[in-house]
Amino acid sequence: MIKEVNTVIVGGGPAGLAAAVAAYDEGERSILIVERDTHLGGILQQCIHNGFGLQWFKEELTGPEYAQRFIDQVEERGIESVTGTMVLELQYHPENKPYDKSVMCLSPEDGVLELRCKSAILSMGCRERVRGNLKTPGTRPVGIFSAGLAQRLVNLEGVMPGHKVVILGSGDIGLIMARRMKWEGADVKMVCEIMPYSSGLARNIQQCLIDQNIPLYLNTTVVDIHGKDRLEGVTVAEVDERRNPIPGTERYVECDTLLLSVGLLPENELSKTLGVEMDRVTGGPQVDENRMTSVPGVYACGNVLHVHDIVDFVSKESMIAGRSAAKYNTKTDEEKSEEIAVKAAGEVRYTVPQRVSLDEPFSIYCRVGRPVGAGKYVLKAGEETIFERKFIKAVPGEMAELPVKASELEKIKASGAKELTLETVLA
Helix, strand or coil, X not given: CEEXXXXXXXXXXXXXXXXXHHHHHCCCCCEEEECCCCCCCHHHHHCCCEEECXXXXXXXXXXXXXXXXXXXXXXXXXXXXXXXXXXXXXEECHHHCCCCEEEEEEECCCEEEEEEEEEEXXXXXEEECCHHHHCCCCCCCECEEEHHHHHHHHHHHCCCCXXXXXXXXXXXXXXXXXXXXXXXXXXXXXXXECCCCCCCCHHHHHHHHHCCCCCEEECEEEEXXXXXXXXXXXXXXXXXXXXXXXXXXXXXXXXXXXXXXXXXXXXXXXXXXXXXXXXXXCXXXXXXXXXXXXXXXXXXXXHHXXXXXXXHHHHHHHHHHHHHHHHHHCCCCCCCCCCEEEEECCCEEEEECCEECCCCCEEEEEEECCCECCEEEEEEECCEEEEEEEECCECCXXXXXXXXXHHHHHHHHHHCCCEEEEEEEEC
């Protein structure tokens, strides 16, 4: 079965929902959201804790409440969506304009479905790193879960993974699950973090660990796993500056559950098969200020582009992609404005976007590679300083948004530079 749709959105989580709403409000009416799960909302449906929506809706919501706000907006606009449908492949056929993108799907109802579209928005989210990514030695007993899987089991399925818990990694999901498991009656022994700092938000460290009297051990990791059928315990050890275990610091911790909160990976298998240029640091596509990838008419937003710390930023970014896709569908001029690169330097680990056209004001999103004290972000066009933005402190777990104003845009154009550099200068 072949179907023509102007805009196909791959993924019905918060990014895909926001992109759909923005595309519709920009005037596009032929939109289809394709979601592989049985419901829209993505990961938010299992995030029953509060703290969402403070920036976007100016009130505190739970994850399902935040998702439902956007689901309601999608339904009010009559935007079409299909669930339980897996996207198998994306292809670009420039000779088949205007419907030059092909999205191959598989669903129980329609079987194999080919969607031909003018624009496609990638919003597949991300997945968790698992034990195989860590290569932790030891046996392979029952009781080792990713923190996100444990969250789904407890919050959606009503199943407790275990009762004596060690958590490896201090990402936000791990911190939230430390609190959740304790509230459900489990004995949370500790949270171990191999780095000398936590990668979670400061508010989660306070609310989920300090307020719950759960110890956080930095520069510490799991070096052995014990148990045949069920997990019986783990050996933890301190690590040196190269993150190698320090002999003599090992200690055994009895537990029946090990939760892994060791990072997220953007879900970009479809992006890679399509042939978009990828960023080795973010793990997502390289994009311009409109969130267009290297393939014309293909946009990326949300955690498939780079991992966000709060969903409000996801919605804001996805609105950009949705509006841009709608505008692309009506374009007749294929000429693209000349672009210049945006590079990270100093303590700045990466920037999004990675290139800009200077047609209109935009924002640069970035993260630092390690915690730093007071300083300022400095954007340079060649040797000329475009702006300086002060910060009290910057940590890897919190993304910064740096708007480029119209006056600063004119300075960039006047400089004639072919590259922008964003760096930090510490006080």
